[in-house]
Amino acid sequence: xxxxFLALSLLSSVSVATGAFAQGxxxxxxxxxxxxxxxxxxxxxxxxxxxFTILACLKENRPKIxxxxxxxxxxxxx
Numbered sequence: 111x112x113x114x115f116l117a118l119s120l121l122s123s124v125s126v127a128t129g130a131f132a133q134g135x136x137x138x139x140x141x142x143x144x145x146x147x148x149x150x151x152x153x154x155x156x157x158x159x160x161x162f163t164i165l166a167c168l169k170e171n172r173p174k175i176x177x178x179x180x181x182x183x184x185x186x187x188x
Contacts, residue, residue, distance in 0.1 A: 137182070144178035 145168065149157070152174060153167035168175060168183060175183075 137186075141182045141185075144176065144182050148175040148179040 148168060148171070149164060152171040153164050156163045156167050165188065168179065169188065172180060172183070
């Protein structure tokens, strides 16, 4: 579970760095909830390989992830 939050934190960090997101680190609780199930379902095998790997996994599985998680990625310019 910690890695999921780290991945969502990464989303925030990347977006903050690009100026697109200024709500702080870790995303909102709603954003975290939107992607938790998708990370567990599609990215469990890479969950220990780092935040960038989890983000890449979500992107690779974009056609399969929930619309809520897809929207989180779009919101963070991913």
